[in-house]
Amino acid sequence: MAPDLARVVKRSAPKVAARLIGASLRINGVGGIIIETEAYDASDPASHSFRGPTPRNAPMFGPVGRAYVYRIYGLHWCLNIVCDALSPGSAVLIRALEPVWGLDLMMARRGAVRTRELCAGPGRLCQALGITGALNGQKLDTAPFALQLASPEVVSVGPRIGLRHGTDTLWRFGRGGSSGLSRPFSPASVR
DNA sequence: GTTCCGATGTACT
DNA sequence: GTACATCGGAACG
Numbered sequence: 001m002a003p004d005l006a007r008v009v010k011r012s013a014p015k016v017a018a019r020l021i022g023a024s025l026r027i028n029g030v031g032g033i034i035i036e037t038e039a040y041d042a043s044d045p046a047s048h049s050f051r052g053p054t055p056r057n058a059p060m061f062g063p064v065g066r067a068y069v070y071r072i073y074g075l076h077w078c079l080n081i082v083c084d085a086l087s088p089g090s091a092v093l094i095r096a097l098e099p100v101w102g103l104d105l106m107m108a109r110r111g112a113v114r115t116r117e118l119c120a121g122p123g124r125l126c127q128a129l130g131i132t133g134a135l136n137g138q139k140l141d142t143a144p145f146a147l148q149l150a151s152p153e154v155v156s157v158g159p160r161i162g163l164r165h166g167t168d169t170l171w172r173f174g175r176g177g178s179s180g181l182s183r184p185f186s187p188a189s190v191r
Numbered sequence: 192g193t194t195c196c197g198a199t200g201t202a203c204t
Numbered sequence: 205g206t207a208c209a210t211c212g213g214a215a216c217g
Contacts, residue, residue: 163209
């Protein structure tokens with residue numbers, strides 16, 4: 001793992017989630033720029049890790065810098081980056097990318113949709129990048145994955161999406177002005 | 192543009 | 205049995 005990435009993923013989930021905005025993510029060369037993330041940890045009632053380890057969430061309690069891939073609603077896959085060396089059960093959900101590399105392959109996997117909808121949502125980006133449970137637990141700095149940080153940037157913050165619990169925790173991060181988000185941020189959300 | 196609904200793996204009551 | 209970190213399509217305006 002690149003030294004800067006190795007250092008960053010040891011930190012807390014909200015810090016990692018904010019720092020990943022602007023990073024490039026590829027699987028077998030197909031991917032883009034991360035523009036939306038959410039943080040989860042074991043003290044968070046919205047997190048899969050809240051009730052302790054299970055067979056499904058086991059990667060969240062394993063080494064940092066690896067993928068936690070799970071099926072949602074029985075249909076879609078979601079990709080997380082395991083983080084926080086001090087608090088097992090922490091991870092960052094990747095919610096949206098700006099598609100950059102392998103657009104043709106993404107289109108073929110997703111069907112005929114507009115470019116900005118290719119990776120605008122956690123299930124959509126997994127479909128576009130070909131991410132399935134087969135990648136669960138894999139290292140993110142090793143093939144087929146490639147993850148590279150970019151310079152820190154100002155990010156928008158807001159409540160996480162689709163939750164029943166933890167809705168007052170502002171652990172959603174993103175590029176507020178981007179057209180590729182799964183949902184917009186409220187106007188006064190830049191920190 | 193909006194709302195409603197069905198698909199169905201995994202964890203839990 | 206119910207809930208869930210979702211999506212796409214149908215119906216509607």
